[in-house]
Amino acid sequence: MKIKHIIIAVIAGMSFSCDDFLEPESISTFDTNYIYSNVDDARKGVNAIYANFGQDAFRSRLSNNMAGNTDIEHQSGWTSSSDRYQIWDLNALETNRDLEIVWTYAYRSIRDANISIEGLRASGKLESTDVAEAKTMNHLLGEAVTLKAYWYSILVYYFGDVPYVNEAPKAGLEFNLPKEDRNVILSGVIEDMIEVEEKMLWADQTPYGIEQVTREYTLGMIARIALQRGGYYLQPDLSQTRSSDYLEYYQVAKNYTEKLMQLKDRALPSDYRQVFLNQSKFISPVNADVLFEVPFALGNGDVAWNIGITVEGGPTAAHSFGSGNNYMAIPPTYYFSFDTLDTRRDVTCALYKINTNFEKEFVNGRTNIAQGKWSRSFLENPPGASSAKGTGINWPMMRYADVLLMFAEAENELYGPTAAAQEALKRVRRRAFSDDLWGTRVDAYVADISASKESFFEAIVDERAWEFGGEMIRKYELIRWGNYAEKMEETVEGLKEMADEAFNGTGNLPDYMYWKVNESGQFVLLNPNTRVVAPPDDTWNQVPFLLSMHSETTQYQEWITKDWANYYNGPNPGVARYIFPIPSTAINNSQGTLTNDGYGF
Incomplete structure (x- = not known):
């Protein structure tokens, strides 16, 4: 059992x-x-x-x-x-x-x-x-x-x-x-x-x-x-x-981290997608990437209900997988930060949803990119047309890739980008690219960013984003790095720049995206990486993409200007006030021992 x-x-x-x-x-x-x-x-x-x-x-x-x-x-x-x-x-x-x-x-x-x-x-x-x-x-x-x-x-x-x-x-x-x-x-x-x-x-x-x-x-x-x-x-x-x-x-x-690497090292599984597909298939391999995952029983757990690829279900749906939404959308700045040949991008970032006919179509909200690592549609036994919560899909708490990158970060902070730090980073990047690209995307890349302790650290910040997208640990990393507000403002400025370039027609990224379901039933994107003037034929569906971030009335869609505003322009501009007040019930029950003081409360 x-x-x-x-x-x-x-x-x-x-x-x-x-x-x-x-x-x-x-x-x-x-x-x-x-x-x-x-x-x-x-x-x-x-x-x-x-x-x-x-x-x-x-x-x-x-x-x-x-x-x-x-x-x-x-x-x-x-x-x-x-x-x-x-x-x-x-x-x-x-x-x-x-x-x-x-x-x-x-x-x-x-x-x-x-x-x-x-x-x-x-x-x-x-x-x-x-x-x-x-x-x-x-x-x-x-x-x-x-x-x-x-x-x-x-x-x-x-x-x-x-x-x-x-x-x-x-x-x-x-x-x-x-x-x-x-x-x-x-x-x-x-x-x-x-x-x-x-x-x-x-x-x-x-x-x-x-x-x-x-x-x-x-x-x-x-x-x-x-x-x-x-x-x-x-x-x-x-x-x-x-x-x-x-x-x-x-x-x-x-x-x-070094102790674990010496005593119980393991190769990262070559198939990045399978690491997460395992959770939806109820497969929990030992001596692989995942070190611990919270074990949810069927009828418990919200993975693929409030995080993951959107699935539109209900009693009238043509499938029995039920309904699931994605509460944490991926901003286009993150999607386009990936090397286009990085296999992690299309696992992490899903540009499609599953409709009631159990067909793939472009995501709602155009730029509402989903967390692609989990989906109730991946389940081998559909939980029922009216199901929602309680998928039983486990939640990963830590992976071995995290251990390798923590080692690289700590080694760099103490001694700079040593050969050991570089090799740990390379081990993570090798899985992200086909082996014929290792010379440029792994070896040359790591050599370039290892020019200084500072550049190596920034590479770690980037690599952790690409490796752990959707696993919801980024907040804690930005806090301990002290760059939470900086990264939020950087994101907003990046989104504004993309919106401006799409509106002015000066960018190379897709102002529109074109998609279809081909004869084999596969969801296909014509231009996931670049702008195209027009599709080759009329079988393609046109969807405003980066262009949809522009607003005729406010210049930018308000989610760009408001979603992250308090993270860099809050009570102390330039610092994210991520600390929350202790709940009033705890304050009241403490008989005067606890108070909420400081932090602008």
Whole structure:
């Protein structure tokens, strides 16, 4: 049985619920000592932490919705005052229900992790003379520690300094804790993972493979959070800073990515599309690219419902795949940033949708390019004409390509573009191009951008965009790099330039695109890369593309001028105010311990 079939249900008697901030409503009727006295029940105890991934806090919000806007994904926030729009516009209120849900389930997950951590450490089974039992129990401890680290990383990104809870709830504890410095929190969870990772199991040693936290993912998370700790962050006065000891954390990132590369290296699968198609086919290979993916059971998970290629369904549709939309469109600046021979572009950027006749046609909104890595139309068993949510498609949390690029980034920051840094970057780029192009697109390209530490860093910024488009991690990277506002303004200026050139007829990019479905039933674009004066015959459908970004009344479509406006021209122009207020329910329940001060709130 795969783990995805058992973790979304709350384990009876082994999870806790809470209404007040961090305070349990009821205590389990099972004795914790009993639960963690044996492998089977301990497994169920740790599963309670995973169960929270099945809540809206993660499956629709953190996994994708709340991770826009960036230079490679966008959504309009200014068109409504409802919760998700407030977040997209960086203008959320304390009463924002989405933020409250994320805060609540983050701390529930941390609480459940602390229960497991304490239970496992007190069990005596970590030192069991039964080798198999000791290995399993130590691995379970690593899972709990790593999941706790994930949720603290997220809380710090969204709220800055937050309460740091390191004990399971029990009578006599103080539940209303004050905020802790974000650097203390991140340093703490990094050290916790370092302490446990060597006794964890690799994915090919576990029953659930990449559908559970394994040593690969923990090593990757040590590096990812180390880069967060060593990166830039927003202060209450809306200035950006980084800690004076930031290079120590780049060293940690280098050490632990290198450790994974030495102990459990693997070739990146040659077929980039298949990496993501696997999720829609419910295939989860070990020792491949994906290190951990959240395992959604059928009836759970929003992948290919609110992110992915649009599918128009419903009871009158001629197909049974149901309906799915794409909330995070890809801006044309990102689409045209790709080398036209980069195979990742057409996997990541879909210029088509599926209509009710189960036919492909050009995307709605002309420039509303979809996230092409997932689609409910890829499912082998259609979930039903009226289905929408609950596709069961897993969500990738980290890939080995990420490890290679984190290594390259950390190595460059510490020592410049060394041969090792260059080779890690090359390994990622080789998959993007056919091998007959490696001489120019890989070797010559990397040699050129390795002229300086600065140019190599900018190449890493670009490569991560091309490699991870649609996976919704870009926001966190821009934050730690300190260039969030810069990239947003750069995107807007790029879109304006494209709109002007299309309107004036001075550009080489497609002002119109031409498409058709050929005799073989394939969706075909005549000019995905360049402007053409006219199609060769009348079988082609003409659609305004970059020309559609021009407006006769406002010069540019308002989504260009408003979607990213608060990201570079907000309360402190030139700095993105990405920190949100702590939810009012948490403030009220803290009995005066927590307040929203600073950040312009």
